[in-house]
Amino acid sequence: MSGNAGISQGRLAQTGLLAADAVAAAEALLADLQGNDLETVRVLFPDQHGVLRGKTLVASALASVFTAGISVPSTLFLKDTSHRTVYPVWDGAGDSPVQGAGDVLLVPDPSTFRHLPQAPGSAWILCDAVMKSGAALPFAPRTVLRRAVQALTDAGLQMQVGLEVEFHVFEITDPALEHGDATMPPAPPVTRNLAPGYQFLTETLYARLEPVSEMLRRAVQAIGLPLRSMEVEMGPSQLEFTFDPADPMTHADNLMMLRTLVKEVCAQEGLHATFMSRPKLDNGCASGWHLHQSLFDTMGTPLMMPQPDGTLSTHAAGWIAGLLEHAAESCLLTTPTVNGYKRYQPYKLAPDRVVWGHDNRGAMLRAIMAPGDRASRIENRVPETAANPYYAFASQILSGLDGLTYGRTPPPPVENPHGAGAEALPRSLGAAIDAFETSAFYRAALGSEVVDYLVRIKRAEWERYLAHVSDWEQAEYFGLY
Numbered sequence: 408m409s410g411n412a413g414i415s416q417g418r419l420a421q422t423g424l425l426a427a428d429a430v431a432a433a434e435a436l437l438a439d440l441q442g443n444d445l446e447t448v449r450v451l452f453p454d455q456h457g458v459l460r461g462k463t464l465v466a467s468a469l470a471s472v473f474t475a476g477i478s479v480p481s482t483l484f485l486k487d488t489s490h491r492t493v494y495p496v497w498d499g500a501g502d503s504p505v506q507g508a509g510d511v512l513l514v515p516d517p518s519t520f521r522h523l524p525q526a527p528g529s530a531w532i533l534c535d536a537v538m539k540s541g542a543a544l545p546f547a548p549r550t551v552l553r554r555a556v557q558a559l560t561d562a563g564l565q566m567q568v569g570l571e572v573e574f575h576v577f578e579i580t581d582p583a584l585e586h587g588d589a590t591m592p593p594a595p596p597v598t599r600n601l602a603p604g605y606q607f608l609t610e611t612l613y614a615r616l617e618p619v620s621e622m623l624r625r626a627v628q629a630i631g632l633p634l635r636s637m638e639v640e641m642g643p644s645q646l647e648f649t650f651d652p653a654d655p656m657t658h659a660d661n662l663m664m665l666r667t668l669v670k671e672v673c674a675q676e677g678l679h680a681t682f683m684s685r686p687k688l689d690n691g692c693a694s695g696w697h698l699h700q701s702l703f704d705t706m707g708t709p710l711m712m713p714q715p716d717g718t719l720s721t722h723a724a725g726w727i728a729g730l731l732e733h734a735a736e737s738c739l740l741t742t743p744t745v746n747g748y749k750r751y752q753p754y755k756l757a758p759d760r761v762v763w764g765h766d767n768r769g770a771m772l773r774a775i776m777a778p779g780d781r782a783s784r785i786e787n788r789v790p791e792t793a794a795n796p797y798y799a800f801a802s803q804i805l806s807g808l809d810g811l812t813y814g815r816t817p818p819p820p821v822e823n824p825h826g827a828g829a830e831a832l833p834r835s836l837g838a839a840i841d842a843f844e845t846s847a848f849y850r851a852a853l854g855s856e857v858v859d860y861l862v863r864i865k866r867a868e869w870e871r872y873l874a875h876v877s878d879w880e881q882a883e884y885f886g887l888y
Contacts (some may be wrong), residue, residue, distance in 0.1 A: 536549075575680065
């Protein structure tokens with residue numbers, strides 16, 4: 408490994424794309440890798456769907472990535488979840504936010520470098536995506552979150568977030584690799600359960616799933632993620648991993664690594680891991696992402712502890728009110744798939760209405776607070792596990808800050824979160840797209856360029872869904888008419 412002496416003189420450092428502390432971290436990393444058995448580095452960035460993409464380089468090329476970055480096709484930012492490019496890229500490119508199928512530039516973040524337990528001799532490093540000129544790409548996920556965090560900093564606040572992530576692991580019985588299966592998107596694998604479900608947190612069921620859980624635990628801890636617990640969830644073959652709190656950018660990166668790592672480690676063992684919210688499987692159970700969030704001032708003083716009589720603090724009240732005020736228009740960022748809205752069912756421990764409650768798992772916002780408890784926090788139960796974490800965290804920061812800025816106050820907490828009268832969450836991705844597209848709040852907070860971009864990407868997905876003839880339609884009408 409060589410070339411670290413030139414990092415400070417490279418294009419990234421000279422143009423300010425690699426800050427001085429990142430230059431120092433990159434130089435230290437390359438020095439540590441001298442004589443190491445590293446063979447390849449996967450240089451990756453999170454795309455608009457929360458999927459890692461990038462290129463694999465030989466280890467000796469890593470220094471050049473810190474010096475000059477690496478280019479990838481800009482069309483990667485123009486694709487829907489089927490990997491189809493949904494913007495025009497020729498003939499003037501129309502309203503495409505990047506033109507002519509050219510390149511964007513990846514700027515590496517040395518703090519995200521990880522040796523891969525599932526691929527000895529290989530490593531990951533995550534990057535920011537910018538224009539080839541070095542100008543910001545406004546809708547790039549890390550850019551969106553970084554700007555939201557800066558707004559929080561400007562308000563004299565810090566945020567800690569916690570991850571509770573549910574997912575399924577199944578045995579693959581047919582990987583669906585025949586030529587006819589190579590569609591866009593590809594045919595899904597055929598699977599079966601590793602264990603029965605509906606034995607929530609039972610010890611004997613955990614023991615049955617322990618070989619897989621322990622395999623994943625070792626991999627997760629090997630890349631330095633702050634894992635706290637591994638739990639048997641409600642459904643068949645369903646697990647939940649929880650993590651110690653961290654700042655939003657760290658945990659957004661962590662969630663990207665977790666999802667990718669779990670899928671890759673399982674695939675090597677003939678298993679299929681999925682973070683899809685509600686798989687179409689007999690007797691299945693939906694997965695959710697419970698997003699914990701708490702506020703502190705610049706000195707680390709907690710701001711969400713209630714008063715001695717239990718009254719909400721000013722910051723907790725404003726934050727709750729902001730999250731409720733913008734819940735519907737935020738759903739495109741917290742629940743970005745067609746499937747995610749099929750999780751919003753009453754009496755299923757998933758929210759279906761815009762309400763909050765004290766320690767109430769049926770409410771959209773669960774206030775977990777007690778006088779004197781520094782860990783007092785809000786749990787938002789809306790997000791799906793497939794959400795792009797950078798966009799999801801940004802939605803929470805921007806909505807909460809709006810509640811504080813305008814002195815919003817929340818309605819009374821509910822006991823029955825599914826009662827009549829409360830605003831319903833969007834019932835479909837189409838409704839969420841409409842709410843986001845017409846949101847004056849997000850057009851001001853993110854910019855119309857970002858709003859219009861995400862609407863275009865997600866509407867392509869929604870329109871493909873509407874054009875598909877479903878099993879329900881076939882059963883309902885094929886024999887009747």
